[in-house]
Amino acid sequence: MPPATTRSIPENAVASGGSRPVRVAEQIKEWVVARGLRAGDRLPSEPELIERFGMAKGTIREAMRILEAQGLIKTRTGPGGGSFVHEVSMERARALLGNYFYFKNLTIADIYQLRRVLEPELAASLAGRLPDTVLAELEDNIAHYDAPAETAAEEREQHINSLRFHALLARQSENDLLAFMIDFMAQMLSDLTVYRKLYAKPNLELWSRGRDYQARLVAALRDGDSEAARRIMASHMDTAQALMQEQEAEIRRNFIPG
Amino acid sequence: MPPATTRSIPENAVASGGSRPVRVAEQIKEWVVARGLRAGDRLPSEPELIERFGMAKGTIREAMRILEAQGLIKTRTGPGGGSFVHEVSMERARALLGNYFYFKNLTIADIYQLRRVLEPELAASLAGRLPDTVLAELEDNIAHYDAPAETAAEEREQHINSLRFHALLARQSENDLLAFMIDFMAQMLSDLTVYRKLYAKPNLELWSRGRDYQARLVAALRDGDSEAARRIMASHMDTAQALMQEQEAEIRRNFIPG
DNA sequence: CCCAATTTGTTCGTATGTATC
DNA sequence: AGATACATACGAACAAATTGG
Numbered sequence: 400m401p402p403a404t405t406r407s408i409p410e411n412a413v414a415s416g417g418s419r420p421v422r423v424a425e426q427i428k429e430w431v432v433a434r435g436l437r438a439g440d441r442l443p444s445e446p447e448l449i450e451r452f453g454m455a456k457g458t459i460r461e462a463m464r465i466l467e468a469q470g471l472i473k474t475r476t477g478p479g480g481g482s483f484v485h486e487v488s489m490e491r492a493r494a495l496l497g498n499y500f501y502f503k504n505l506t507i508a509d510i511y512q513l514r515r516v517l518e519p520e521l522a523a524s525l526a527g528r529l530p531d532t533v534l535a536e537l538e539d540n541i542a543h544y545d546a547p548a549e550t551a552a553e554e555r556e557q558h559i560n561s562l563r564f565h566a567l568l569a570r571q572s573e574n575d576l577l578a579f580m581i582d583f584m585a586q587m588l589s590d591l592t593v594y595r596k597l598y599a600k601p602n603l604e605l606w607s608r609g610r611d612y613q614a615r616l617v618a619a620l621r622d623g624d625s626e627a628a629r630r631i632m633a634s635h636m637d638t639a640q641a642l643m644q645e646q647e648a649e650i651r652r653n654f655i656p657g
Numbered sequence: 658m659p660p661a662t663t664r665s666i667p668e669n670a671v672a673s674g675g676s677r678p679v680r681v682a683e684q685i686k687e688w689v690v691a692r693g694l695r696a697g698d699r700l701p702s703e704p705e706l707i708e709r710f711g712m713a714k715g716t717i718r719e720a721m722r723i724l725e726a727q728g729l730i731k732t733r734t735g736p737g738g739g740s741f742v743h744e745v746s747m748e749r750a751r752a753l754l755g756n757y758f759y760f761k762n763l764t765i766a767d768i769y770q771l772r773r774v775l776e777p778e779l780a781a782s783l784a785g786r787l788p789d790t791v792l793a794e795l796e797d798n799i800a801h802y803d804a805p806a807e808t809a810a811e812e813r814e815q816h817i818n819s820l821r822f823h824a825l826l827a828r829q830s831e832n833d834l835l836a837f838m839i840d841f842m843a844q845m846l847s848d849l850t851v852y853r854k855l856y857a858k859p860n861l862e863l864w865s866r867g868r869d870y871q872a873r874l875v876a877a878l879r880d881g882d883s884e885a886a887r888r889i890m891a892s893h894m895d896t897a898q899a900l901m902q903e904q905e906a907e908i909r910r911n912f913i914p915g
Numbered sequence: 916c917c918c919a920a921t922t923t924g925t926t927c928g929t930a931t932g933t934a935t936c
Numbered sequence: 937a938g939a940t941a942c943a944t945a946c947g948a949a950c951a952a953a954t955t956g957g
Binding site: 418419420454455456457458461475476477478479480 | 924936
C-alpha cells in the first residue's frame with residue numbers, strides 16, 4: 400500500500416477532514432462504541448492496530464495521543480500493558496473546558512449570574528440526603544475560616560477554602576451535570592487572583608455574614624429543610640458576590656507573571 | 658494558551674508528567690504563554706522544535722497532536738504553513754465536555770434541573786437587547802414547527818428545531834459562560850434518541866402550549882419586558898420537560914465527533 | 916498548466932525503556 | 937536475574953499539500 404492515498408473519494412464518509420491520525424482516532428472511538436467497550440477494557444495492541452488500519456506505527460501513535468489528550472484512554476508499557484479505555488475524569492474535563500474560557504473574558508458577574516441560581520438549586524436538592532460524615536466534613540471546612548483574615552494572603556486562602564466548601568457540596572449531587580458545573584465555577588473562582596484596592600478595607604460585616612450562612616446552611620441540610628437550604632444559599636451567594644465585587648476582584652490568568 | 662498547571666492533570670501529577678510528547682506539549686504551552694502569543698500567531702516549525710527540544714520528529718509531532726486535540730492549535734501544510742495558535746471553538750469545547758458525560762448517566766430530569774433555572778435567567782437578561790434581525794430570525798425559526806407533527810420523524814425534527822431556538826438565543830448572551838452552558842444542554846438534548854412508547858400518542862395540548870410560549874417569549878423580548886420573558890421561559894421549560902418525560906426519552910450515549 | 920520551493924504528513928527499520936513473570 | 941511483552945523514541949527517506957512563479 401505505497402501511495403496509500405487514492406485521491407478519489409475518502410473511504411470514510413464521516414469526518415473525512417483532518418489528517419490520518421485524526422481519522423484513525425475517530426475510527427477507534429467508533430470501534431470502541433460499537434463493541435460496547437467500557438472503562439478499563441483493553442484496546443488492540445500497537446502492532447494489531449497497525450495491522451488493522453494498515454498504517455505505520457507513527458500514525459497510530461499520533462492517533463493514540465489524540466485520544467489520550469481527550470482523556471479517553473490511558474496507556475501502560477510492559478507485559479499486560481497497552482491502551483485502555485478510560486473514563487474521562489472530572490479534572491481533565493475541567494481543564495479542557497478551561498482552555499475554552501481562557502480565550503473568553505469572564506467577569507465575576509458572569510460567573511455569579513449562574514452561581515446565584517445553581518447553588519441554591521444544589522442546596523435544596525441535597526437537604527436531608529447527606530450522611531453525617533459529609534456534614535462533619537463540611538463543618539470541618541468552615542473551621543478553616545473561623546476568624547477574620549488579617550492579611551491579603553490570609554484572605555485569599557480563606558476564599559479558596561470557602562470555595563472548597565462548594566466543591567465538596569457539588570460532589571454530593573446525584574446530578575452529574577449540576578455537580579460538574581458548580582465544581583467548574585468554583586475552580587474558576589479559585590484561579591482568580593484578587594486585587595484589592597489599597598484603600599478598600601475588608602468588609603468585616605459581609606465576611607461574617609457569609610461565614611454565618613455556611614454554618615446555617617449545614618444545619619438546614621442536616622434538618623432536611625430543603626427550602627431553608629435554598630434560601631440560605633441564595634443569600635450566601637448575594638453576600639459572596641458583593642464581597643468580590645467590592646474588592647474589585649479581577650480575573651487574572653493565573654499563569655501570567657506580574 | 659492555558660497554563661500547563663499540574664492541577665489541570667492531577668492524574669500525572671506524580672513523577673512530573675507522562676510521556677515525552679505530553680511534557681513537550683506542556684512546555685510548548687508555557688512557551689506560548691510566556692511569549693504572549695495569541696490566536697493566529699505561528700509556532701516554530703517542526704525542524705525548529707526538533708532543534709529546540711532536542712527530540713525526534715515523531716515525538717514533536719505527537720506533542721502537536723495533543724495540542725491539536727485540545728483545540729489549541731491548527732496546522733497547515735505548504736509554504737507559509739505550520740502550526741498556529743487557535744482559539745478553542747465552542748464546538749470543540751462542546752465535544753470534549755461531551756466525552757466526559759458519555760460515561761455519566763444523565764437523565765432528562767438532570768438536564769432540566771439546570772435548564773429550568775438557566776434558561777429563564779438568559780431570557781430575562783436578553784429582554785430589550787436583541788436587534789430586530791435576531792428577533793426576526795427567532796420568529797423564522799418558530800415557523801419551522803408551526804403545524805403539529807404527524808409522524809415520529811417529523812416530531813423529532815421539530816424537537817431539534819425548537820432546540821435551535823434556544824441555541825440561537827444562547828449565542829446572543831454577553832455572558833460566555835451562560836451561553837456555553839445553555840448551548841451545551843441544547844446539544845445534549847439534540848443528541849437524544851427519543852423512544853416513544855408505541856401506545857403513547859403525541860400530546861397535542863402540551864405541544865401547542867410549548868409553541869405558544871416561544872411566540873410570546875419573542876414578544877416579551879422585543880418589548881424589553883424582562884420579568885415577563887423570565888416567567889414565560891420558566892413555563893416553557895415546564896412544558897418542555899413534561900413533553901420529554903412523557904415520551905420517555907432516553908439519552909443515547911455516543912461520542913460526539915470532533 | 917506546470918514547476919519549484921516550503922512545510923507538514925507518513926513510513927520503515929532499529930534501538931531503548933519498562934513492567935511482569 | 938533473566939526472558940518476555942509491551943510501549944517509547946530515534947533517524948533517515950519519501951509522500952503529499954499548498955503557494956507562487
